Amino acid sequence: MKTLYTILTLIPLACACGGGASDPDELLFDALSMPREPTVALDGFASAEQCGLCHEAHYREWSTSGHAYAMIDPVFRAFVAVRQEHYGGKQDMFCLQCHSPIGTRGGEIVPGFEFADLQPITLEGVTCESCHKVASLARPYNSGHLLDPDGPMRGTITAPAVSGAHESQFSPLHGDASFCAGCHDLREVSGLVLERPYGEWQGSPAAAAGVQCQGCHMPRYEGQAVAGGPARTLHRHAWIGAGIPLLEGFVTAEEEASLRAEVKRLLAGSARVDIMPAATSVRAGEVVDLLVTVENNISAHNFPTGSTFNRQAWIEVVVRDGAGRIVFATGTLDADGEPRGSSGAGPGAGEPLRLGSILVDARGEPVLFPWRATEHVSNALEPLGERVFRLRVPTTRAARGPLSAEARVLFRAFSPTALRALGLDEYVARLEIHEVSRDHTSVELRAP
Numbered sequence: 103m104k105t106l107y108t109i110l111t112l113i114p115l116a117c118a119c120g121g122g123a124s125d126p127d128e129l130l131f132d133a134l135s136m137p138r139e140p141t142v143a144l145d146g147f148a149s150a151e152q153c154g155l156c157h158e159a160h161y162r163e164w165s166t167s168g169h170a171y172a173m174i175d176p177v178f179r180a181f182v183a184v185r186q187e188h189y190g191g192k193q194d195m196f197c198l199q200c201h202s203p204i205g206t207r208g209g210e211i212v213p214g215f216e217f218a219d220l221q222p223i224t225l226e227g228v229t230c231e232s233c234h235k236v237a238s239l240a241r242p243y244n245s246g247h248l249l250d251p252d253g254p255m256r257g258t259i260t261a262p263a264v265s266g267a268h269e270s271q272f273s274p275l276h277g278d279a280s281f282c283a284g285c286h287d288l289r290e291v292s293g294l295v296l297e298r299p300y301g302e303w304q305g306s307p308a309a310a311a312g313v314q315c316q317g318c319h320m321p322r323y324e325g326q327a328v329a330g331g332p333a334r335t336l337h338r339h340a341w342i343g344a345g346i347p348l349l350e351g352f353v354t355a356e357e358e359a360s361l362r363a364e365v366k367r368l369l370a371g372s373a374r375v376d377i378m379p380a381a382t383s384v385r386a387g388e389v390v391d392l393l394v395t396v397e398n399n400i401s402a403h404n405f406p407t408g409s410t411f412n413r414q415a416w417i418e419v420v421v422r423d424g425a426g427r428i429v430f431a432t433g434t435l436d437a438d439g440e441p442r443g444s445s446g447a448g449p450g451a452g453e454p455l456r457l458g459s460i461l462v463d464a465r466g467e468p469v470l471f472p473w474r475a476t477e478h479v480s481n482a483l484e485p486l487g488e489r490v491f492r493l494r495v496p497t498t499r500a501a502r503g504p505l506s507a508e509a510r511v512l513f514r515a516f517s518p519t520a521l522r523a524l525g526l527d528e529y530v531a532r533l534e535i536h537e538v539s540r541d542h543t544s545v546e547l548r549a550p
């Protein structure tokens with residue numbers, strides 16, 4: 103029998119991101135991504151709109167993506183406001199270094215800054231040139247890119263056509279998973295590892311097969327990079343992930359419908375659930391053992407991945423008797439809209455069967471804010487990994503079968519309670535619960 107419920111603790115790693123200033127009373131600096139003095143000039147960068155004049159499809163796709171939303175995102179802004187207060191603004195550059203590498207390196211993020219005062223290029227978040235002016239990677243986490251605004255436009259076209267707008271240069275880095283790691287792997291100032299899709303990818307079956315992040319998150323298609331240009335294999339710039347922009351008006355209603363459908367498609371089947379009774383027939387009054395197996399279908403990283411402490415992924419199991427009455431449930435929603443545990447004993451009792459992660463403080467209490475956490479406890483499934491939960495469902499002697507049991511893996515981008523705690527109640531209704539996978543079984547009940 104496999105381990106029923108493994109808890110993986112991400113061991114805090116040493117952090118090279120604090121410039122020695124982990125003392126919260128000191129301003130936090132880092133020569134590369136949180137410099138004392140600006141290392142680039144904001145007016146050295148072009149707005150995405152200008153690129154869109156020639157690269158129309160790339161611009162259209164980017165403008166609905168999380169990258170374009172990174173600085174507008176009300177959830178990000180709410181988190182930043184709490185951290186600003188917590189550190190008196192001394193660590194403001196920390197959260198901004200990846201959400202706006204240009205603004206942070208360009209000197210816009212000063213202690214106590216306000217979003218309303220920022221320049222348009224800073225508010226473009228992860229805009230075209232925050233990726234295409236990357237000259238090299240110094241570390242595969244915490245905004246590890248070196249930006250060179252005066253350099254050529256870098257991408258993976260080996261022999262780019264001459265453009266009147268900019269010089270172009272082939273860059274193998276842009277086709278490599280480590281390029282994404284520069285922003286997608288995140289360590290808190292304390293060293294606590296918060297996000298590590300690249301860390302998970304290293305050593306995964308996808309990595310062994312040479313499949314990079316781009317291979318799934320920037321699907322290929324045939325077309326032209328510019329009108330009238332040569333035929334090319336291009337890469338989608340929509341970066342579909344697990345969430346849609348909660349802020350209304352950021353995308354049109356039509357774009358939102360299409361994004362919701364894309365997110366559903368990405369999530370559907372990214373994990374698989376299987377429910378099976380230990381015995382197909384049980385005497386009424388005895389305990390029914392149900393084996394619930396969940397398997398990560400993604401060969402590249404955990405399910406879930408990224409900001410797993412914000413995301414919710416859990417298993418719902420509902421068992422009904424012959425008359426259709428619910429006799430056991432775990433993972434159904436309580437009055438606050440949060441998944442609840444079962445009332446029985448064993449896994450799923452009290453606490454739901456979570457697949458995400460939680461942040462825990464020194465007293466062992468779950469916390470919402472990463473800077474209060476001393477430990478990151480994850481239940482995520484490893485690439486192609488599986489886990490088995492054994493649920494014990496008590497029956498009464500009067501119970502009549504057959505029992506029918508349904509298991510589902512469910513996913514939601516944020517917890518409603520977390521959004522309410524951040525004062526973002528208005529977005530709760532826009533959250534969607536996605537069914538990732540579903541399975542069903544039944545058990546005969548014999549007379550006692």
Ligand code: HEC
Nearest residue numbers: 177178181182196197200244245285286287288345408409
């Ligand atoms: C290493 C780069 C990096 C740093 C530093 C960083 N973030 Fe992020 N942040 C990301 C990435 C990448 C994502 C998307 C991850 C995902 O969706 O799984 C993200 C997503 C988020 C989200 C969820 C957004 C949504 O709408 O889904 C919030 C909230 C957030 N970050 C807040 C913060 C705060 C607060 C800080 C400072 C403590 C911070 N970030 C520092 C890279 C970073």
Ligand code: HEC
Nearest residue numbers: 148153156230257258259262263265267270271272327331
């Ligand atoms: C006047 C039109 C024009 C504008 C404006 C323009 N580009 Fe280009 N760009 C081109 C052409 C032409 C190519 C070459 C395409 C080809 O070879 O298929 C190109 C190629 C590229 C490449 C591929 C480089 C490589 O070697 O892989 C990238 C990346 C790129 N542009 C990004 C941008 C960004 C970002 C902006 C805005 C700052 C921008 N471009 C603005 C015309 C333009």
Ligand code: HEC
Nearest residue numbers: 168172175178200201228282285315319341342343344345
């Ligand atoms: C300059 C930093 C940066 C780079 C480089 C970067 N990202 Fe991101 N990415 C972010 C941030 C920040 C967010 C989250 C923005 C938000 O929602 O607030 C994000 C969001 C995403 C999302 C959406 C996540 C979700 O749940 O909706 C996907 C998918 C993604 N990135 C994939 C990639 C891939 C693949 C690469 C490499 C080709 C890459 N990113 C490179 C910073 C970056």
Ligand code: HEC
Nearest residue numbers: 282286299300303314315318343344372402405406407408
């Ligand atoms: C084999 C295809 C595949 C590859 C390769 C891949 N991903 Fe994913 N990724 C997925 C699928 C499927 C999901 C949706 C399920 C999930 O959220 O775990 C996803 C989700 C994500 C999300 C959204 C997570 C969230 O909940 O916010 C991010 C961010 C992400 N991937 C980043 C990366 C990065 C970075 C790499 C490279 C190191 C990468 N992915 C490689 C398939 C892939």
Ligand code: HEC
Nearest residue numbers: 150153157160161164228229230233258276277316336337
């Ligand atoms: C998060 C980083 C990121 C951002 C933001 C981004 N790109 Fe790209 N872009 C890439 C990567 C990575 C590739 C190459 C993908 C590969 O080869 O696997 C690419 C490829 C390209 C190419 C070459 C043709 C192709 O499709 O491969 C062009 C042109 C381009 N991008 C233009 C843009 C424009 C214009 C914007 C803004 C509207 C933009 N990009 C925003 C990462 C980014």
